[in-house]
Amino acid sequence: MLARAVTFALVGLEPRRVEVEAHLQGGTPSLTIVGLADRACQEAKQRVRSGILSAELEFPGGHVTVNLAPAELKKEGSGFDLPIALALLAASHQLPRARLADHASCGELALDGRLRRVGGVLAVAEGARRDELERIICPYEACAEAALAGVEPIGVRHLADAVAYLRGELEPPEFIVGNGKPRRRPLDLADVRGQERGRRALELAAAGRHNLLLGGPPGTGKTMLARRLPGILPPLEEEQALEVTRIHSVAGLVDLDHPLIGYAPFRAPHHSASTAAIVGGGPRLRPGEASLAHRGVLLLDELAEFQRPALEALRQPLEDGELVVARAAGSVRFPARFQLIATMNLCPCGARGDPGAHCSCSAQRLARYRDKLSRALLDRFDLVVTVPRARALELQAGPGEASDPVRARVVAARLRLADATPKRTSAADELLTRAVERLPLSGRGRAKVAGVSRTIAALADSDAVLPEHVAEALAYRAPTELATP
Amino acid sequence: MTVLRRRDLPPLLRAIHDPPARLFLRGNSDAALLAQPAVAIVGARACSPYGAQVARMLGRELAAAGVVIVSGLARGIDGEAHRGALETDGHTVAVLGCGIDRDYPAAHATLAQSICRRSLLASEYEPGVEPAPWRFPARNRIIAGLCVATIVVEARERSGALITADFALEEGREVFAVPGEITSALSAGANALLRLGATPLTSAADVLESLGIESTAARPAADHPLLDLLPATADELVRKTGLAVGEVIAALAELDVAGLAAEGDGIYRRLA
Numbered sequence: 001m002l003a004r005a006v007t008f009a010l011v012g013l014e015p016r017r018v019e020v021e022a023h024l025q026g027g028t029p030s031l032t033i034v035g036l037a038d039r040a041c042q043e044a045k046q047r048v049r050s051g052i053l054s055a056e057l058e059f060p061g062g063h064v065t066v067n068l069a070p071a072e073l074k075k076e077g078s079g080f081d082l083p084i085a086l087a088l089l090a091a092s093h094q095l096p097r098a099r100l101a102d103h104a105s106c107g108e109l110a111l112d113g114r115l116r117r118v119g120g121v122l123a124v125a126e127g128a129r130r131d132e133l134e135r136i137i138c139p140y141e142a143c144a145e146a147a148l149a150g151v152e153p154i155g156v157r158h159l160a161d162a163v164a165y166l167r168g169e170l171e172p173p174e175f176i177v178g179n180g181k182p183r184r185r186p187l188d189l190a191d192v193r194g195q196e197r198g199r200r201a202l203e204l205a206a207a208g209r210h211n212l213l214l215g216g217p218p219g220t221g222k223t224m225l226a227r228r229l230p231g232i233l234p235p236l237e238e239e240q241a242l243e244v245t246r247i248h249s250v251a252g253l254v255d256l257d258h259p260l261i262g263y264a265p266f267r268a269p270h271h272s273a274s275t276a277a278i279v280g281g282g283p284r285l286r287p288g289e290a291s292l293a294h295r296g297v298l299l300l301d302e303l304a305e306f307q308r309p310a311l312e313a314l315r316q317p318l319e320d321g322e323l324v325v326a327r328a329a330g331s332v333r334f335p336a337r338f339q340l341i342a343t344m345n346l347c348p349c350g351a352r353g354d355p356g357a358h359c360s361c362s363a364q365r366l367a368r369y370r371d372k373l374s375r376a377l378l379d380r381f382d383l384v385v386t387v388p389r390a391r392a393l394e395l396q397a398g399p400g401e402a403s404d405p406v407r408a409r410v411v412a413a414r415l416r417l418a419d420a421t422p423k424r425t426s427a428a429d430e431l432l433t434r435a436v437e438r439l440p441l442s443g444r445g446r447a448k449v450a451g452v453s454r455t456i457a458a459l460a461d462s463d464a465v466l467p468e469h470v471a472e473a474l475a476y477r478a479p480t481e482l483a484t485p
Numbered sequence: 486m487t488v489l490r491r492r493d494l495p496p497l498l499r500a501i502h503d504p505p506a507r508l509f510l511r512g513n514s515d516a517a518l519l520a521q522p523a524v525a526i527v528g529a530r531a532c533s534p535y536g537a538q539v540a541r542m543l544g545r546e547l548a549a550a551g552v553v554i555v556s557g558l559a560r561g562i563d564g565e566a567h568r569g570a571l572e573t574d575g576h577t578v579a580v581l582g583c584g585i586d587r588d589y590p591a592a593h594a595t596l597a598q599s600i601c602r603r604s605l606l607a608s609e610y611e612p613g614v615e616p617a618p619w620r621f622p623a624r625n626r627i628i629a630g631l632c633v634a635t636i637v638v639e640a641r642e643r644s645g646a647l648i649t650a651d652f653a654l655e656e657g658r659e660v661f662a663v664p665g666e667i668t669s670a671l672s673a674g675a676n677a678l679l680r681l682g683a684t685p686l687t688s689a690a691d692v693l694e695s696l697g698i699e700s701t702a703a704r705p706a707a708d709h710p711l712l713d714l715l716p717a718t719a720d721e722l723v724r725k726t727g728l729a730v731g732e733v734i735a736a737l738a739e740l741d742v743a744g745l746a747a748e749g750d751g752i753y754r755r756l757a
Contacts, residue, residue: 353750
């Protein structure tokens with residue numbers, strides 16, 4: 001007897017339809033899985049057998065062949081357990097075959113027949129909607145996530161429940177959909193005392209989606225400032241939120257109760273991260289930190305301590321907004337339109353820029369440190385700000401402006417920028433030309449200054465870019481001491 | 486490339502205790518450039534942003550007044566002095582401790598090219614000679630020898646720049662030192678020179694005056710109220726003036742473009 005269940009395998013973020021065929025024959029009892037199943041998938045044999053027996057159902061006798069079609073597509077992970085079990089049960093007439101064919105399914109089986117959550121349920125559900133399957137049978141915890149795709153999730157806690165539902169003996173249980181807000185409140189700017197220039201740069205970065213590099217001696221609050229960027233970013237639009245949730249779902253990072261990520265994600269990988277960890281890849285082609293920060297913020301704390309290949313790999317997504325991970329078997333695209341914010345010391349010993357300390361770095365050591373960052377990468381930062389050590393006076397100051405009013409200004413400025421781009425006045429143009437002549441400013445540098453000055457004008461609620469806006473933008477260009485060794 | 490034999494050397498260099506037997510020259514200038522009034526600007530390789538700004542400002546202002554800037558093409562102060570001179574129409578000569586066809590240090594290869602296009606690279610070593618530590622002090626005697634005065638901007642104790650100053654003193658040439666913070670190791674060398682009687686340098690005009698050259702370049706009018714509050718960080722200025730942070734940053738950037746102030750490691754300093 002033959003029966004089919006439908007599920008989806010992920011290639012990067014893209015769901016590909018997989019038909020799980022189970023065929024029963026006579027002969028010695030045994031179970032074979034064919035169709036390029038990886039190890040986790042091959043081990044489904046043991047889990048499916050135990051799960052079916054634990055659900056007090058009958059494991060079919062005789063020889064059973066399970067085929068995962070199309071056969072040339074690699075199948076990875078434990079999400080195939082449930083469709084394999086359901087196809088087996090349908091083939092042995094324990095549930096109606098026709099009804100099973102109307103449902104997509106995915107989930108891992110525990111030995112006692114309970115269902116465990118797997119990553120990428122949202123992408124599987126989206127595949128189901130694309131193939132016009134209206135329902136997906138999934139672990140109960142993944143209901144809210146699957147519902148985001150616009151298909152009806154049938155959340156089940158146990159294999160027996162799934163069988164009962166398909167037999168028409170059980171109604172699917174209710175589930176709760178979250179509101180898309182972050183679980184924890186983001187860090188607030190009110191905690192930052194003094195640092196007017198740093199705060200200003202952060203606000204500009206948020207308003208114009210500019211990449212920001214904060215330099216300075218240790219302990220001046222660079223990281224503290226950087227971590228407060230998500231708190232002043234506007235919430236994501238619905239389409240963007242789905243996009244972000246899909247990536248996080250594949251990485252198995254969505255919150256059970258609040259799967260929709262309606263806010264800008266924030267990722268801060270440690271500087272020991274490998275290239276694959278940052279750009280994605282690895283044997284299972286998972287999205288990397290750069291993709292997890294899609295539509296949000298990627299913070300690289302201590303930029304110069306990162307491995308150079310990992311940093312250089314970021315140049316492509318910074319330019320194109322996506323990452324193409326190429327493998328012998330084919331390439332996969334991950335969206336990665338993130339805002340880069342980085343911090344670094346001014347020299348390896350850290351004392352440079354601190355009036356109270358003596359830098360002991362030799363010229364060669366300093367040059368080597370700065371060589372870590374290629375010009376090409378440094379060029380991607382629209383705003384470069386040196387954060388000097390705060391004096392005691394500043395630390396005694398009261399709390400600074402909180403994040404909420406700053407975010408309101410950022411939202412207003414973004415609306416204005418989306419509405420109509422402010423144009424430079426002739427006086428502003430003249431200042432920019434003069435600056436290009438006088439300062440070491442490349443063509444790309446000029447374009448960056450022009451972009452930042454538009455953001456400054458938008459934040460000032462001005463229709464035109466005035467000379468003072470250009471002047472302020474000039475102050476955020478990369479300093480020569482970072483540029484030339 | 487030209488080669489000067491000992492008897493063709495410029496008079497100042499020929500007059501030193503141990504003039505080089507030959508001087509190899511590369512660049513688009515005539516060897517007569519070496520006979521023009523020249524000043525050496527030397528100092529630490531790992532200099533502070535302050536030192537770099539001073540070196541560049543002195544290079545610019547002295548070259549603009551027609552003085553040839555001589556230095557050693559090293560990182561730090563040397564490079565900044567060359568760059569400052571190149572920002573004007575003036576001339577600058579780099580004296581190398583290796584063959585004149587070597588790009589050393591590699592990071593200054595483009596700077597060396599710019600100098601070649603306008604002025605001269607000079608060395609007593611034949612083309613192809615590798616840079617070596619013991620060649621640099623010998624090179625310093627040529628730097629001091631070519632110049633009527635030597636300016637030490639920033640130097641640690643036992644810095645190579647002090648060797649240049651010693652050569653200058655031995656030959657009876659003027660030595661200027663830029664005063665530095667007494668707490669900074671980077672100023673120890675320059676301050677020690679001052680204690681020994683070097684002339685303190687507070688502006689390019691000090692040098693021009695002692696050379697008897699009148700400065701022709703009109704200095705930009707410096708009357709911005711923020712200039713009087715420098716050196717300071719942008720944050721300090723915001724607090725002192727009560728202006729909005731954007732306004733302060735914009736004003737500082739305008740001063741920067743006008744060449745009146747510059748930022749180093751987050752601290753703004755005036756240049757004029």
